[in-house]
Amino acid sequence: MVDTQTLEAVVGDQGRRQVGRVVIAGLSAVAIGLVAGYVGWMLVTPGASLVLTCIIVAAISLVGLLIGWRWLRSPGDRTTRRLSVTATAIFGIAAVWWTYAFAMPAAMAWDTAATPQAQRALIGIPVDKTQCIAVMNGSVGPLRAPYNRCATSASLAGSVVYYYAMSGPRTDADPYRGLVFTEGPASGLLDECVRHLTGDWYAFTADPSGLTGYDQCLGGP
Numbered sequence: 712m713v714d715t716q717t718l719e720a721v722v723g724d725q726g727r728r729q730v731g732r733v734v735i736a737g738l739s740a741v742a743i744g745l746v747a748g749y750v751g752w753m754l755v756t757p758g759a760s761l762v763l764t765c766i767i768v769a770a771i772s773l774v775g776l777l778i779g780w781r782w783l784r785s786p787g788d789r790t791t792r793r794l795s796v797t798a799t800a801i802f803g804i805a806a807v808w809w810t811y812a813f814a815m816p817a818a819m820a821w822d823t824a825a826t827p828q829a830q831r832a833l834i835g836i837p838v839d840k841t842q843c844i845a846v847m848n849g850s851v852g853p854l855r856a857p858y859n860r861c862a863t864s865a866s867l868a869g870s871v872v873y874y875y876a877m878s879g880p881r882t883d884a885d886p887y888r889g890l891v892f893t894e895g896p897a898s899g900l901l902d903e904c905v906r907h908l909t910g911d912w913y914a915f916t917a918d919p920s921g922l923t924g925y926d927q928c929l930g931g932p
Contacts, residue, residue, distance in 0.1 A: 744802025758888025772803025
C-alpha cells in the first residue's frame with residue numbers, strides 16, 4: 712500500500728516545481744520583451760531603417776522563444792511551454808510595435824534638456840541668419856553625436872534649429888537625415904519626409920537622389 716503522506720508530499724513537490732517553472736517562464740518572457748524593446752530604443756535614429764531595426768528586435772524575441780522551448784521540452788512541461796511561447800510572442804510583438812511606433816518619439820520626449828538647448832541656440836542670432844556648430848559628444852533625443860547643429864532665426868516662418876547627422880567625426884554633416892526644432896509655425900514641413908515626434912520636434916529623412924537634401928523637406932526646390 713502506498714503511504715498517503717508520501718504520495719501527498721510527492722504531488723505537492725511536483726506542484727511547487729510546476730508553479731516555479733510557470734513563474735520563471737513568465738518572468739523570462741517579460742525580460743525578453745524588455746531587452747528587445749531596449750535594443751529597439753537604442754537603435755532607432757533619424758534616417759535609419761525602421762524595418763531593419765524591427766527585424767532585429769523580432770529576432771531577439773525569436774531567439775528567446777526558442778531557448779524557452781528547449782528548456783521546457785519534457786512532456787510534463789507542455790502547459791508551461793505553451794504559456795512560455797504565448798507570453799514571449801506577446802511581449803515580442805509588443806517590443807516590435809514599441810520600436811516602430813513609439814521608441815523615437817519617446818527618446819525625444821525623455822530628453823528634457825533638448826528644447827532648452829535648442830532655444831538657447833537661437834539666442835543672439837540676427838534675423839534671417841544661420842549659425843552652425845559641430846557637436847562631437849552627447850545626444851539630442853534619438854540622434855547621437857557627432858552631429859551638426861544649425862540655428863536659423865526667421866521673422867515670418869518661425870525660427871528653426873536643424874540637427875544634421877554625421878557619418879563620422881571628420882565628415883561633413885549629412886543633409887538627408889536629422890532632427891528639426893521649430894519655434895513657430897511648422898506648416899512648411901512636408902509630410903512625406905518629416906515625422907512629428909513630440910512638441911516642436913520633428914525627424915526628417917530626405918531623398919539622397921535629390922540635390923538639396925533638407926530643402927526637400929521644407930518645400931524647397
